[in-house]
Amino acid sequence: MRTFKALIKREYWENRGSMFLTPAIMTIFFAGLALIGLISANSITVNGDDFSILNKMPQLVEQIEHHSEEERERAVQIALYVPIAIFGFVMFLVSVFYSVGSLYDERKDRSILFWKSLPISDTSTVLSKFAAVTLMIPVFYFAALFAFQIYSLIFGTVLLWFGGDSGLVVWASSNLFVVAFNSLVGLVMSSLWLAPIWGWLMFASVCAKRVAILWGTLPIALVAIAEGTVFNSAEFISMVGKHIAKGAMVATASINNLEREGGALGMDLQHPLEAFSVADFWIGLVVAAGFLAGAIYIRRFRDES
Amino acid sequence: MSAIIRAKGLSKKYGAFQALNSVDFTVERGKIVGLVGPNGAGKTTVLKAILGLTSFDGELEVLGLDPSKQRDQLMKRVCFIADVAVLPKWLKVKDAVEFVTEVHPHFNLERAQHFLGKTNINPNSKIKELSKGMVVQLHLALVMSIEAELLVLDEPTLGLDILYRKEFYNQLLAEFFDEGRSILVTTHQIEEVENLLTDLIFIREGEIVLDASMDEVSDKYVEVMVARENTEKALALNPVMERDVFGRKVYLFENVSREELQAIGETHSPSIADLFVAKMKEAK
DSSP states (O other): OHHHHHHHHHHHHHTHIIIIIHHHHHHHHHHHHHHHHHHHHHTOEETTEEOOHHHHHHHHHHHHHHSOHHHHHHHHHHHHHTHHHHHHHHHHHHHHHHHHHHTTHHHHTSTHHHHTTSSOOHHHHHHHHHHIIIIIHHHHHHHHHHHHHHHHHHHHHHHHHHTTOOSHHHHHHHOHHHHHHHHHHHHHHHHHHTHHHHHHHHHHHHHOSSOHHHHHHHHHHHHHHHHHHHHSOOHHHHHHHHHHHHHHHHHTHHHHHHHTOOOBTTBOOSSGGGGGGOHHHHHHHHHHHHHHHHHHHHHHHSOOO | OOEEEEEEEEEEEETTEEEEEEEEEEEETTOEEEEEOOTTSSHHHHHHHHTTSSOOEEEEEETTBOTTTOHHHHTTTEEEEOOGGGSOTTOBHHHHHHHHHHHOTTBOHHHHHHHHHTSOOOTTSBGGGSOHHHHHHHHHHHHHTBOOSEEEEESTTTTOOHHHHHHHHHHIIIIIOOTTOEEEEEOSOHHHHTTTOSEEEEEETTEEEEEEEHHHHHHHEEEEEEOGGGHHHHHHTOOSEEEEETTEEEEEEESOOHHHHHTTEEEEOOOHHHHHHHHHHHTO
C-alpha cells in the first residue's frame, strides 16, 4: 500500500502539468473570460439601446421572482453542471496522451532501468498508472471544476446585487454539495466507462517502439479499414465512437436529468452512477483488464536493451 | 563460503545469435568481480539475466532466488546502476529520495541525507538541472544507502570525467563495500577498476575465457621485459603475447615459473588491460 501510494505520487510528479496546472489554468481562464465578458458587454450601446447587463439586472431580479422554486433550482444547477462538458473534454484529451505515454516514456528516456532497480512489481506499476487515469486525473479536474462552480455562484450573487437583490437565491437554489458530488462522480464514472480505451492505449504504449500515439491510433484505423474492405461495414469504428460518446453522456448524466431531454444511442442516464447498470460498462472493464494484463506481462518480460 | 550468484549452463539466444553459450561461474560473498569483454561479448546479457531483465536458458541463482520468477523479492536485496543516464529527468532530487524511502524496505534515509549533504546538490533541483557528475553522485548516494547484498554496475562511469570516475569507485569502496556484500562490475575502463577487483572474469563471444581471483592471475601470468640477447630463450617458453616497449621486447607468459623467467629478464605482473588483449587474441 505504501508502495502504491508512492507510485501514485510519482505519476503526479511526472504529470503535474497536465493533471494539475491544465485544469487550474482552465478555471482561471474561464473565470477571467466571464469577467471580461461582463465588463465589455457593459459598455456596448447600439443605436442608443443599452445592452448593459448590469442595467438590466433589476428587470431580471423581478423575473426571477415570478419563477417557481423548482424552476430556479433547475436553472442554477444546469448552469453549474454545464462546464463539466468542457472540463470533461479536456480531461479526455489529457487522459489519452497520459495513457499513451504512460509505459512508453520510461523506455524512451531509459528511466525504466531506474524504476526496475527498485523492488516494485510490474503489476503495481501498471495498476498505479491505471488508477492515475481513472481516479487521480478526474479528481484534479473535479477540483478545478468545483472552484469554477463556486466562482460562478459568487459571480451570480454579485450580478444580482446590481438588481437590488441579496443574491442568496443563487446559493439557496444551487444545492451545491449535491451538485459537487454529482460532478465528481460524473467525471470518475466517465473515466471508468472509458477504461477499455485507457487499457488499450496503455497496452499500445508498452508495445510502442517509436511515436506512441501512432501505435495507439493506427491499429484502430487499420481494423476499421480492413472491416470496411472485407465486410463493407463500419461496425468496429462505430462501436468505438459510440462508446466514447456514451462516456460523455455518463459525465453529463446530471444535466440530462435536469433538462429531461431523454436518452440517445439507446442509453438514458439520470445519474452517472446508473452506468453501473449498463452492460457495456462492465464489458469495458473486462476488456480493460485484458489489456492491462497484457501490458503487465510485456513490461515484465520485455528485454530492456 | 556462500555464493551470491551461481550460474550453470547459462545460455541466451537472440534469434540465431548465441549471446551466451552455456556459461558457468559463481560470485562469492565479499568479492568485487570485474566482468570484462569486448562489445557484444555477452556482458550485459549476463547482468540482465542476473537482474531478471531478460529470459535465459540454464540454471541461475542469485541470493538463492530465481531472477526470472522472483524478481520483486530479489530487488529488495540487489541494487544496480545501469549507467548515468537512467534517473528520470523530470524528478526532483528530494522526490527521488522520498520515493526510494517509500518503496524500498532496506533504504536508510539518514545515510542518504548524509551522502547528499556532502555534495552541492540542491534537493529542490530537478535531475535535468544537475550536471552529469551530480546525477551520478545522487544515484550513488541512493544506492549506497540501500542495505543490499549485491550491487551490479554496468559501465557506471560512462561519460564521466576523470575526477568523478576516481571518486565514484573510492566512495564505493570506503562507504559501501564490506565482507557481507559483493559487487559485480562491467566496464571498458579496465585500468580504473583493476586495483579494486578481487576477481576477474573475461568473456568473449558468449564464453568465459578467464575466471580467476586476482591472486591467481598474478601467480599465473607474468610479464617479462627481455634483453635483446635473450629473445630466443623467451620465444622457446611459448609466450602468449609479445609487444615492443621502447625498443625492448615484452613477453607475457602463462603458467611459466617465475624463477625460469627471472633468468631471462625483468619480471612483473601484467596490467589487466594487457592480459585482456592477450586473452582476446589468443582464441582467434
